[in-house]
Amino acid sequence: MTHIDSIADSSALELTSLNPTTTVIHPKSDSAREWWRSAVIYQVYPRSFADSDGDGIGDIPGVTARLDHLVELGIDAVWLSPFYRSPQADAGYDVADYRDVDPLFGTLADFDELVAQAHSRGLRIIADLVPNHTSDDHEWFKAALAAGPGSPERARYLFREGKGENGELPPNNWKSIFGGPAWTRVNERTSPLAAADDVSDDQWYLHMFDTRQPDLDWEHPEVRAEFEEVLRFWLDRGVDGFRIDVAHGMVKAPGLPDWDGDVAMVEGTTEPAEDGSTGAGNSGPMFDQEGVHDIYRAWNMVLADYAGDRALVAEAWVEPLSRLARYVRSDEMHQAFNFSYLTTAWEAAALRNVVTASLHASDEVGAPTTWVLSNHDVIRHASRMGLTGAAVRPNGIGKNDPQPDAELGLRRARAASLQMLGLPGSAYLYQGEELGLPEHTDLDDDLRQDPAWWRSGYTEAGRDGCRVPLPWESDKPGLGFSPTGKTWLPQPDSYKECAADVQRATEGSTFSMYRDALAVRKSHDLGLGSLGWVEEFAGSATVLAFVNNDVLVLTNFGETPVALPADAQVLISSGPLTDGGVPQDTTVWVQL
Ligand code: GLC
Numbered sequence: 001m002t003h004i005d006s007i008a009d010s011s012a013l014e015l016t017s018l019n020p021t022t023t024v025i026h027p028k029s030d031s032a033r034e035w036w037r038s039a040v041i042y043q044v045y046p047r048s049f050a051d052s053d054g055d056g057i058g059d060i061p062g063v064t065a066r067l068d069h070l071v072e073l074g075i076d077a078v079w080l081s082p083f084y085r086s087p088q089a090d091a092g093y094d095v096a097d098y099r100d101v102d103p104l105f106g107t108l109a110d111f112d113e114l115v116a117q118a119h120s121r122g123l124r125i126i127a128d129l130v131p132n133h134t135s136d137d138h139e140w141f142k143a144a145l146a147a148g149p150g151s152p153e154r155a156r157y158l159f160r161e162g163k164g165e166n167g168e169l170p171p172n173n174w175k176s177i178f179g180g181p182a183w184t185r186v187n188e189r190t191s192p193l194a195a196a197d198d199v200s201d202d203q204w205y206l207h208m209f210d211t212r213q214p215d216l217d218w219e220h221p222e223v224r225a226e227f228e229e230v231l232r233f234w235l236d237r238g239v240d241g242f243r244i245d246v247a248h249g250m251v252k253a254p255g256l257p258d259w260d261g262d263v264a265m266v267e268g269t270t271e272p273a274e275d276g277s278t279g280a281g282n283s284g285p286m287f288d289q290e291g292v293h294d295i296y297r298a299w300n301m302v303l304a305d306y307a308g309d310r311a312l313v314a315e316a317w318v319e320p321l322s323r324l325a326r327y328v329r330s331d332e333m334h335q336a337f338n339f340s341y342l343t344t345a346w347e348a349a350a351l352r353n354v355v356t357a358s359l360h361a362s363d364e365v366g367a368p369t370t371w372v373l374s375n376h377d378v379i380r381h382a383s384r385m386g387l388t389g390a391a392v393r394p395n396g397i398g399k400n401d402p403q404p405d406a407e408l409g410l411r412r413a414r415a416a417s418l419q420m421l422g423l424p425g426s427a428y429l430y431q432g433e434e435l436g437l438p439e440h441t442d443l444d445d446d447l448r449q450d451p452a453w454w455r456s457g458y459t460e461a462g463r464d465g466c467r468v469p470l471p472w473e474s475d476k477p478g479l480g481f482s483p484t485g486k487t488w489l490p491q492p493d494s495y496k497e498c499a500a501d502v503q504r505a506t507e508g509s510t511f512s513m514y515r516d517a518l519a520v521r522k523s524h525d526l527g528l529g530s531l532g533w534v535e536e537f538a539g540s541a542t543v544l545a546f547v548n549n550d551v552l553v554l555t556n557f558g559e560t561p562v563a564l565p566a567d568a569q570v571l572i573s574s575g576p577l578t579d580g581g582v583p584q585d586t587t588v589w590v591q592l
Contacts, residue, residue, distance in 0.1 A: 379439050
């Protein structure tokens with residue numbers, strides 16, 4: 001390090017004033033605005049949250065029974081991953097009946113009870129809608145197979161003739177996001193539902209995901225009408241909104257042209273582009289077509305018929321952020337997941353860029369920004385952030401893969417979460433992150449259930465490691481997940497000390513950090529607050545600092561602690577402070 005550098009660095013390692021000069025890049029919002037603009041929304045993955053009937057698979061009554069955990073945590077709404085009737089070929093993201101609860105998870109009456117119990121506690125419920133594809137067990141797909149080529153039943157899906165002399169080649173070169181071709185020939189189907197009369201049928205059908213998840217043809221008016229009815233079915237039952245699965249995928253380019261690019265779930269690189277993009281987006285003729293926006297304009301009108309500011313949130317892996325913002329224009333959806341933020345490397349400059357770009361893009365259309373670090377499709381951030389050296393984040397971690405540094409991962413994850421919760425906008429939490437849960441990284445391969453595992457030719461461990469049943473009570477079998485102790489995936493040893501009862505009773509635990517942060521976030525109205533970058537750290541490579549309302553949020557990424565003014569009142573810290581300084585990989589909230 002040169003002499004000049006060290007001077008520049010040391011002057012940057014002290015917060016000199018509790019009245020810092022800031023450059024405001026996002027204004028404060030009016031506090032009377034819709035609930036979803038500032039909401040902290042907690043994702044429940046039903047099969048792994050809590051089991052009430054002892055079969056080792058979580059269910060809806062299990063969620064109802066544990067609602068008070070969520071009330072104590074201080075969240076505003078619950079997003080439930082799919083609980084509909086499904087053969088579970090992709091853990092419920094393969095829906096056979098959009099108007100019923102799968103017996104695995106309970107009944108419609110159980111769902112109504114959950115909504116009533118949540119509402120009585122002031123919690124809202126967001127359901128997960130999967131409109132891009134159905135299950136191959138859906139009535140429409142079964143009818144399409146039975147009716148044969150050229151039938152009106154087939155027109156609701158994307159059946160096509162193959163190429164080659166005998167139609168033996170798929171209609172185009174698209175790949176499935178889970179690996180392998182995106183087309184299956186009817187007579188080569190390997191589904192347990194494949195029927196004897198499929199044998200002579202040599203058409204192909206498109207599936208951007210598993211072969212058991214045929215894509216619908218959204219040009220078909222019956223498809224559009226059906227989903228508007230499905231929205232109303234759940235709105236009538238009291239849901240407060242929907243998370244829309246693969247929201248950028250429903251409309252395909254006319255003629256389904258060949259495309260040589262790769263399709264992947266959220267991955268990201270460590271080198272963000274100037275606009276803050278990090279590889280969280282996909283392009284190509286199957287994604288982000290103009291036509292999807294007509295669908296959301298129609299759905300916006302369906303929701304507008306209902307009181308209570310019901311909301312639509314887009315799961316759209318689209319970049320750049322200005323492109324994503326088009327999904328949340330005022331007459332379309334209300335929120336979109338910010339995967340650019342999730343995939344940004346743990347670096348001050350990269351995060352400063354993505355936060356600025358996110359706020360600018362959403363402010364441009366008058367929508368709130370969202371923030372997210374974990375979900376059921378990515379490696380839990382307590383482990384992801386302990387992986388060093390990889391340029392592209394892997395899809396899952398297997399026994400033989402490089403293992404994360406657990407201590408570093410948790411330390412960074414806590415700092416990242418505290419930083420995220422200080423940002424204005426809406427934040428999404430994934431069940432168990434409030435307990436500091438790591439990924440299960442040494443799961444036996446023969447237990448894996450994610451279709452990405454076999455469809456990738458066993459090269460991607462897949463998503464099972466972030467879907468392990470939650471630990472509730474440390475001294476019970478199965479850590480209290482189920483009354484019988486059964487768990488559909490085994491829990492790693494490390495989950496014992498993460499159990500909710502241990503976390504609740506331990507000062508400084510991850511749970512208490514989240515709970516305190518959510519309380520301060522609410523009392524200081526941070527969700528609707530402003531964002532101003534603190535000027536003295538504006539170009540710093542090791543410190544990220546911003547002011548939101550009367551709270552200063554500061555993260556130190558570097559080795560040298562950042563000194564705070566002697567009279568600084570620290571509201572929360574993601575880890576212990578050293579001699580009044582903020583050590584590496586630590587975030588603090590300071591009262592101004
Ligand atoms: C979404 C879901 C993912 C699912 C896929 C297909 O990305 O989050 O879990 O596998 O869509 O429905």
